[in-house]
Amino acid sequence: MGSVTLRNIRKSYGAVEVLHGIDLDIKDGEFTVLVGPSGCGKSTLLRSIAGLETISDGEISVDDTVINTLVPKERDIAMVFQNYALYPHMTVAKNMGFSLRLAKESQEEIDKKVKAAAEILDLNALLDRYPRQLSGGQRQRVAMGRAIVRDPKVFLFDEPLSNLDAKLRVQMRSEIKELHQRLKTTTIYVTHDQIEAMTMADKIVVMRGGHVEQIGSPIELYDNPASVFVAGFIGSPAMNFIDAVGDGKALKTTTQELLGTPNATVASGQKVIAGFRPEDIRLAEKGIAAKVALIEPTGAETQLTLRTENEAIIMTTRDRITHSVGDQVFFEVIEGKLHCFDSETERSLAEGGQAQ
Amino acid sequence: MLKSDRFLAYALILPVVAAVLAFVVGPTYNVATLSLTQVVMGQERGFGTLNNFRALWADPVFGLVLKNTAIWILGGTLLCVSVGLGVGAYLAIDSKVTGWLRALILLPWVLPDVVTAMAWKWMLHGQVGIIGQTLESTGLTEGTISFMGDPKLVMWMLVVVLVWRKMPLVALILCAAIRAVPDDQVEAARMDGANAVERFRFVTLPNIAFSLTAVTVISMIWITAEFALPWIMTGGGPANASQIMATYIYQQSFEFFNWGVASAMSVINLVMLVSIVALYLYVNRRSWASEASK
Numbered sequence: 001m002g003s004v005t006l007r008n009i010r011k012s013y014g015a016v017e018v019l020h021g022i023d024l025d026i027k028d029g030e031f032t033v034l035v036g037p038s039g040c041g042k043s044t045l046l047r048s049i050a051g052l053e054t055i056s057d058g059e060i061s062v063d064d065t066v067i068n069t070l071v072p073k074e075r076d077i078a079m080v081f082q083n084y085a086l087y088p089h090m091t092v093a094k095n096m097g098f099s100l101r102l103a104k105e106s107q108e109e110i111d112k113k114v115k116a117a118a119e120i121l122d123l124n125a126l127l128d129r130y131p132r133q134l135s136g137g138q139r140q141r142v143a144m145g146r147a148i149v150r151d152p153k154v155f156l157f158d159e160p161l162s163n164l165d166a167k168l169r170v171q172m173r174s175e176i177k178e179l180h181q182r183l184k185t186t187t188i189y190v191t192h193d194q195i196e197a198m199t200m201a202d203k204i205v206v207m208r209g210g211h212v213e214q215i216g217s218p219i220e221l222y223d224n225p226a227s228v229f230v231a232g233f234i235g236s237p238a239m240n241f242i243d244a245v246g247d248g249k250a251l252k253t254t255t256q257e258l259l260g261t262p263n264a265t266v267a268s269g270q271k272v273i274a275g276f277r278p279e280d281i282r283l284a285e286k287g288i289a290a291k292v293a294l295i296e297p298t299g300a301e302t303q304l305t306l307r308t309e310n311e312a313i314i315m316t317t318r319d320r321i322t323h324s325v326g327d328q329v330f331f332e333v334i335e336g337k338l339h340c341f342d343s344e345t346e347r348s349l350a351e352g353g354q355a356q
Numbered sequence: 357m358l359k360s361d362r363f364l365a366y367a368l369i370l371p372v373v374a375a376v377l378a379f380v381v382g383p384t385y386n387v388a389t390l391s392l393t394q395v396v397m398g399q400e401r402g403f404g405t406l407n408n409f410r411a412l413w414a415d416p417v418f419g420l421v422l423k424n425t426a427i428w429i430l431g432g433t434l435l436c437v438s439v440g441l442g443v444g445a446y447l448a449i450d451s452k453v454t455g456w457l458r459a460l461i462l463l464p465w466v467l468p469d470v471v472t473a474m475a476w477k478w479m480l481h482g483q484v485g486i487i488g489q490t491l492e493s494t495g496l497t498e499g500t501i502s503f504m505g506d507p508k509l510v511m512w513m514l515v516v517v518l519v520w521r522k523m524p525l526v527a528l529i530l531c532a533a534i535r536a537v538p539d540d541q542v543e544a545a546r547m548d549g550a551n552a553v554e555r556f557r558f559v560t561l562p563n564i565a566f567s568l569t570a571v572t573v574i575s576m577i578w579i580t581a582e583f584a585l586p587w588i589m590t591g592g593g594p595a596n597a598s599q600i601m602a603t604y605i606y607q608q609s610f611e612f613f614n615w616g617v618a619s620a621m622s623v624i625n626l627v628m629l630v631s632i633v634a635l636y637l638y639v640n641r642r643s644w645a646s647e648a649s650k
Binding site: 050051052071072073077078079081082083084085086087088089098099102103146150 | 538540541543544545546547548549550551554558559562563565
């Protein structure tokens with residue numbers, strides 16, 4: 001068992017508060033990803049859960065036991081670090097068994113557990129090697145093995161893949177996810193990469209400036225972003241945003257072109273920010289006029305940059321494009337895919353959007 | 357390689373080779389031959405004898421000198437490094453106090469040898485020294501202790517002053533090494549359940565092992581070569597109780613003009629130093645290799 005509850009977590013360095021009261025519930029066995037730009041406090045939050053940082057206020061509990069006053073070793077939490085943090089003078093086996101050795105377990109027991117963990121991670125052949133003799137991916141696996149042998153209640157990952165090259169990152173991503181599905185240990189994973197968050201998480205926590213912006217499953221966040229920030233952060237290429245005005249049930253651009261009906265009720269004349277994803281627009285006979293500014297084929301899809309009077313709109317399509325740069329085109333937003341955010345608070349105007 | 361290039365290469369290293377020959381190999385050769393030469397009253401009387409070494413063997417003071425030198429070098433190095441390690445570990449902690457101390461601690465190290473020696477000589481003086489007086493006035497001792505006059509104490513007093521003088525740099529080097537230990541390794545050890553002592557033993561020490569052995573050998577060499585401090589403070593006295601290799605060589609050559617015997621001692625000294633360095637290179641051979649492969 002390993003459910004984690006955070007209540008009103010605050011953390012200050014001197015007069016500067018970096019976490020402004022974080023509340024979070026993580027169910028046993030859940031894979032939770034904390035995601036956000038640099039400096040949003042996600043790593044600080046993770047390190048607070050680990051016990052490497054003390055919190056200024058609030059309560060962290062694992063299975064209803066308050067742990068924020070305990071030292072790391074008493075928390076029954078294991079952590080995988082960004083730079084692997086392997087002990088360079090110890091072999092792979094020693095690295096993995098170090099925590100057990102400190103816990104004064106018998107050598108037999110240590111060997112057994114290390115072997116079992118090595119089996120899971122396919123490290124058997126490397127047990128006598130030193131970290132410097134391993135590749136980046138192998139080192140990362142050893143770091144994970146070190147966490148696994150302890151059989152902790154919670155795994156913490158602090159941007160574990162950011163030091164790997166792109167191809168290896170994709171591979172390790174699936175390995176970590178598979179590992180989680182096998183072990184079913186509660187996992188909290190920090191990353192700044194929204195694709196990692198989307199692909200791995202059961203639950204994503206989007207953070208910004210020490211606040212939680214939105215919590216939800218990847219698809220929830222993608223389909224119903226609670227704010228302009230979340231909408232822009234999740235998804236690549238990012239959502240298009242343009243200023244718009246309410247007009248009856250519909251939204252119009254500032255140049256009085258019809259955008260469509262949003263997913264929220266908007267008063268006539270209300271200024272809002274309209275948002276729509278690149279894949280949710282299509283070229284049409286009529287609609288908003290734009291010029292093709294850039295065509296970027298990626299094979300499966302083609303990304304178009306359309307320039308309207310005031311904005312540049314990104315569009316992706318799986319259709320083959322016959323237009324060329326400079327052509328005059330019209331586009332429209334697919335029915336039901338128009339998001340709408342308050343222009344002041346930048347929160348979603350859709351139902352439930354204000355709740356967060 | 358072109359022929360002209362080869363000439364240029366030799367021409368470029370020639371000055372260094374000449375300097376090493378003139379100032380390192382030359383004098384060493386000179387001392388080595390002198391140690392095998394009979395010298396009487398400053399006059400050379402015949403080459404090719406082991407009489408100088410035999411004389412040393414027979415000299416009752418030489419045994420004492422060897423014992424004192426062992427205390428001086430081994431005791432001094434051991435204390436320098438262990439105290440330096442403790443102080444260095446403390447200085448590695450981030451705080452305002454340690455920031456200041458890191459600068460202040462170099463003070464003993466920048467003072468000239470002569471000043472250090474004179475200051476300590478007076479502080480440890482039997483009758484008027486402040487240390488003895490303080491001990492007496494606080495009632496810790498009855499009467500003053502003659503630190504430099506007591507044959508049993510004097511060698512250890514020298515070692516204390518030596519540590520005071522040489523330890524700061526050792527501490528700073530080790531402090532820098534400790535601060536260079538990757539934070540995430542220490543944090544990983546915390547997560548693995550290591551307490552402060554275990555973190556030091558299993559993470560910090562192995563990470564600074566290279567610096568630690570280097571600094572040990574360097575201190576050994578410094579201490580072996582240190583002459584001014586013991587010479588000014590005690591001059592080898594009382595009654596040779598603090599006579600060490602460096603001071604005895606000086607005394608034999610420049611007070612008694614026994615060049616031959618002094619040279620013989622220098623050769624023994626050199627052999628000792630070379631063995632230390634060789635040991636160091638042997639111990640660190642793996643580190644060299646692994647550093648290179650990184």
